[in-house]
Amino acid sequence: MTGTAAAKKTTTPKKAAAKPSHPTYSVMIKKAVKDLNEKGGSSKFAIEKYINANYKLSGNVSxxxxxxxxxxxxxxxxxxxxxxxxxxxxSFKLPAKEPAAKKSSPKKKAASPKKAAASPKPKKPAAPKKAKSPAKPKAKKAPAKKAAAKKTPAKK
Structure with missing residues (x-):
């Protein structure tokens, strides 16, 4: 039974997962918010109720x-x-502009001729940089004044 039990096990080929009969949750949620069309946005509960009523979902999908x-x-x-x-x-709302719309929008057009004519300004030539002057020797610090040499006699 030591070697024979392992030899008797056979592996069955895995079946491909069946595709669900409903679209992805993000698609269902977007459709729910759009169809509910509530002024203050749609709550999670309202979205869940709409999805359960319109799609065949098994079990609790909360x-x-x-x-x-x-x-x-x-x-x-x-x-x-x-x-x-x-x-x-x-509550949730759809954004004012779709993020996907940004990607598919055409590239920006060249600036209009009116703006192009007004924008060029005469540029001043760059001021020439001054050449560095030769290094000047640093001024020596004035010697610190010596403290008074008065010593106080030690108290006995």
Whole structure:
């Protein structure tokens, strides 16, 4: 039984994980906030309720939503409605401008001719640097005055 037990174990090939029937949590959360369209932002509870109603999710997904909210707030994909809120607490809104829109925007155009004509100013030539003068010998310090040589007689 010492060597035979190890030999009898066979490893089964691992199956590829089945793809979920729902999109990623960040996509679901963005859609929830957009569809709820609340003036003061959507709370975690409201987002969770919307996701559970519209997607087939198994089990309790509260922690997964909480982690996704934190991650999205850190990446500025979602913005806290209140500046006092941190992490996954409080209400969330979509940012005014999408971060992805910044990347896909075309490069800046050249400055307009009006600005270009006004901006060049006549430059003054750089003032020539003065040549260093030869090193001057440092002035000697005046000798310190000797303290009075009066000694007080020792008391007996």
């Amino acid at each position: 922690n997964l939503i909480k982690l996704a909210l934190r991650r999205m707030a850190a990446k500025k994909e979602l913005v806290h409605a209140s500046s006092k809120s941190t992490g996954a607490s409080g």
